[in-house]
Amino acid sequence: MHVTRVGSLPNALDAAIVPPMKKLHGAVALLVASCTGFLVACGSTSTSGAGTSVVVDAGSAADAAPTITTTSWYANGKPFVDRYCRSCHGGAGPGTGDFTSYENVSALAQPILAAVTSGRMPPGASDPKCRDYANSDRRFVSDADRESFAKWVAEGTPKGEPKGEAEVPPIDETIASPDxxxxxxxxxxxxxxxxxxxxxxxxxxxxxxxxxxxxxxxxxxxxxxxxxxxxxxxxxxxxxxxxxxxxxxxxxxxxxxxxxxxxxxxxxxxxxxxxxxxxxxxxxxxxxxxxxxxxxxxxxxxxxxxxxxxxxxxxxxxxxxxxxxxxxxxxxxQTPLLIAPVGKTNFRIPAGDASYSYSGSFGPLPVSLKIYGTMPHMHVLGTGYELSVTNGSNPSTCVAKSDHYEFGNQVTYFFKEPVQVPAGAKVDFRCTWDNSAANPNQFNSPPVDVSYGERTDQEMCYAFTILAL
Ligand code: HEC
The missing domain is CATH 2.60.120.310 (Copper type II, ascorbate-dependent monooxygenase, N-terminal domain)
Known part of the structure; x- marks a missing residue:
């Protein structure tokens, strides 16, 4: 484990909040204690490089050669949680914990990273590589951003100094002067x-x-x-x-x-x-x-x-x-929008099947349409879906797709560009469920066959799709 001697411990407040929450190695705790006692001495080892600070490997403090951290809260921590987590973990949101302060994120860095690497957080959403939609850049962590955050955690969550990094603005939820x-x-x-x-x-x-x-x-x-x-x-x-x-x-x-x-x-x-x-x-x-x-x-x-x-x-x-x-x-x-449920009801999900898919299609369509957005909907056993358009022998066009559907995070995806569906094309859908005993959302012990129905322990397979003729 690394601890930042410069930057992350600027005052006694950090030392008071951070140590009880981090599992600190004895030597690190000592270092923290001495740094809070001798702020000036600790501060005096500061390097002047851009965004870097000296760290000591506390596991082998005796022979530690200072290593250089290249990460900081301002460059790697804050932009990450602001971009991907703040809409729910911003203190006011439903997510556990408040990820807006350096102290909290630093103390919770390991569980935060674990939630991201396991894919539990942020909650599942449609893959923007299928089709891009409003705020998609906040719902899917890019590899580069995950690696940058992981590096910051590996370096011991150094606070560092702000270097004029751009703020990630909050997602705008309100509309001005509603009727x-x-x-x-x-x-x-x-x-x-x-x-x-x-x-x-x-x-x-x-x-x-x-x-x-x-x-x-x-x-x-x-x-x-x-x-x-x-x-x-x-x-x-x-x-x-x-x-x-x-x-x-x-x-x-x-x-x-x-x-x-x-x-x-x-x-x-x-x-x-x-x-x-x-x-x-x-x-x-x-x-x-x-x-x-x-x-x-x-x-x-x-x-x-x-x-x-x-x-x-x-x-x-x-x-x-x-x-x-x-x-x-x-x-x-000029163009009234309609909402059409794309999906069907004649499915039966076999008991115990951990990955059962049901698919179908509508078409060839008698008219052309434009698809502006969609809201995929299954109940608690749902794990994945795909909505696509196929026109003749052309490769199909992806409309919405996820391998990580969550009943608790149902969203309307509003596409950045509408999908043009020519007359004669067909619209295909697929729903995938996990009806095994291992699914934590499983209602039945042992599992039973599940069919269409309104109740939460029954299932649905719809993409409520916003379109115009
Ligand atoms: C759309 C809302 C939403 C977003 C965005 C979100 N979370 Fe969560 N998070 C929740 C909710 C709600 C819970 C409470 C438990 C649950 O419902 O799963 C939670 C729980 C957690 C937990 C504790 C439980 C666990 O699974 O470990 C961690 C850690 C977590 N979130 C990390 C993150 C991180 C990191 C991000 C950003 C990369 C993030 N969350 C983004 C809603 C969200």
Whole structure:
């Protein structure tokens, strides 16, 4: 283990916070103690090279030749956590721990690195090499960035000095001057009392937007209250008479709704006036549809927000949240957007199969279309998916793909460039599940065959796809 003698221990505060959390070698602890006692002496060994500092190998302190660290918090640590982790681990988010200070990240460097190298974090997302989408550069750690962070950890997380490194800006979640913010009539305190979902609660709130006429949504974004409790938000539109019984009278405290039908949506029938608007999770950001396009919201529609609350431990029990969703409208658009569920229901996932894939296709399509984005959706056994377009004998075009699907991180991917689908092409999909006993999300012991259904212990295979004809 290496410890930085210069830069990372500028004052007694670092020494007080860091040692109890790091498993410090005895010799290192001694070095820390002496450095805090003799700051001037420690500081005087500073080298003047750009971003470098002298370190001593504490494991063999007697014969240690000083080695040069080439990394620093400012160049290797902070930009990494700001880029990939801050949307959830920024103190206010749902992620465990606050990764905004040098002290915290330095103390947690090993578990942070382990979560990244194992692929657990950041949570699974569509591969931007398949098709690039908004904020993709924040959802997939590049090899270069992972290596740079790992090097900083290997060098003992030296703090170093800022050298004018560019700040990684936070992801913009809000939209400016919205026309409408939908929120429950009152703040709600999740109880996390469902024994089947420890630490999680899926709550639906129906809201009457009170629009004066039919509108088109042109941009939207969440209005977050207790961000640490929000794992994801799904917004639906639904004609008032079709609201599920529990939501009929727009109860301020909402209703329990992990299933889509319970939330008020018929997943196979989104063209009938009822349909999804968006699935949002930290890092998705606010979204603007391309110029001249928009999603319909009728004056007779209610909006349902399904909020997945998560007990991150950052808020005391009983904390109330009043999160909503903001929209900007146009009265008319050239190209109305539609949301189509690409997927089918006639699958049966064999008990015990750790990697069962089901695929199908739609087409040849009678018309051409443009695909603007998609939200892949399976339940808890889902592990991977692929959506692609094939036109004749041409190689197929990847639309969305992941080998690391997570039920807890469902996101709408808004593509940087729409996918042009010519008439005659077909749209192919694949879903992959792990129905083995080893899957930590497994409901059944022993596993049983699982088929299509609304319940979380049944499965789905849809990509809710935003398109225009
Ligand atoms: C989209 C939100 C999100 C992002 C982005 C995210 N995390 Fe997490 N992270 C969570 C949540 C939520 C938890 C709590 C446990 C869970 O749900 O898996 C968590 C838990 C963790 C844990 C503790 C549990 C474990 O698996 O080790 C570590 C460490 C961690 N995250 C590291 C990171 C790092 C490092 C990054 C950035 C490279 C990152 N996370 C990005 C949401 C996120």
């Amino acid at each position: 409408l913010v939908v929120k429950a009539a009152a703040a709600y305190a999740p109880t996390f009392s469902n024994p089947n979902e420890p630490g999680n609660e899926y709550r639906c709130f129906a809201i009457k937007p009170g629009l004066t006429g039919n509108k088109f949504i042109t941009s939207m974004g969440p209005v977050l209250d207790k961000k640490s409790m929000i794992h994801h938000i799904v917004a639906y539109r639904i004609a008032e008479p079709n609201l599920p019984a529990a939501g009929k009278n727009f109860p301020a405290e909402g209703w329990s709704c992990i299933d889509m039908v319970n939330a008020g949506i018929n997943p196979s029938n989104p063209f009938q006036g009822d349909g999804m608007i968006v699935a949002w999770a930290p890092g998705t950001g606010a979204f603007k549809f391309p110029e001249g396009t928009g999603l319909s919201l009728k004056s007779t529609d209610a909006v349902v927000l399904q909020i997945h609350y998560f007990q991150s431990g950052k808020e005391p029990a009983g904390t109330k949240d009043h999160t909503g969703f903001a929209f900007k409208f146009a009265d008319s658009v």
